[in-house]
Amino acid sequence: MKKMEDLRIINQNLFLLQNQNTPILQSRTVNGTTLTLTYNIALDSNSVPATNAFTLGGTSATVSSVGVSGTTVTLTLGNGGVLSGQTVTISYTAGASPIQSENGDYDAPNFTNQSVTNNTPPVLSMLS
Numbered sequence: 001m002k003k004m005e006d007l008r009i010i011n012q013n014l015f016l017l018q019n020q021n022t023p024i025l026q027s028r029t030v031n032g033t034t035l036t037l038t039y040n041i042a043l044d045s046n047s048v049p050a051t052n053a054f055t056l057g058g059t060s061a062t063v064s065s066v067g068v069s070g071t072t073v074t075l076t077l078g079n080g081g082v083l084s085g086q087t088v089t090i091s092y093t094a095g096a097s098p099i100q101s102e103n104g105d106y107d108a109p110n111f112t113n114q115s116v117t118n119n120t121p122p123v124l125s126m127l128s
Contacts, residue, residue, distance in 0.1 A: 021101055023108035028116040030088055033061075033081035035116065037073040037090075042102040045069055050095050057089035057113060073099055084122040089113045 023039040030036070035056075051063040054075060064078035082088055091112045092099070099108035 022106040023099055023101055025108065025111060025114070028090060028114055029119055030077075030082045030116050031119045031121075033077045035063075035075040035077055035082070035088075035090070037075070037092075037099075039071045039073070039099070039108065042071055043068050043073065043108075044100045044102050044104050047097045047100045047104065049073075049092070049097055049099055051075075053093055053095045053098075055091040055093075057091070058087045059083070061088075068099070082116075082118060082120050084118070084120045086118060086120075088116040088118055090116055 027038045045068045048068050054063045059082050061077040061082050062079045063075050065076040067074045093110050
């Protein structure tokens with residue numbers, strides 16, 4: 001029985017160690033034409049997902065380019081970007097070049113319909 005308990009502890013510790021090296025999404029923000037995904041660890045800047053790995057909801061904006069640097073994935077948005085007040089969600093499905101840890105050992109998990117904090121300022125118009 002002791003060996004079985006030791007094995008469970010070893011498996012639990014290996015799981016925790018793996019999770020410390022797995023990129024976990026921490027925050028999602030958008031400001032106009034820039035949507036930023038922030039992860040808990042540094043990412044591999046040579047593994048850049050395709051634009052079609054991301055799906056936006058609640059907006060007509062589309063992903064026109066993707067960049068990876070440090071702990072962030074930056075999406076440049078086309079089709080006017082996100083407007084102030086829009087409720088936006090984002091989904092990600094890994095493809096041939098997934099979001100991954102800096103050393104490339106661990107891929108970030110897919111996610112679906114995650115809410116995005118919209119920091120796009122309102123457009124002020126002049127009344128004549």
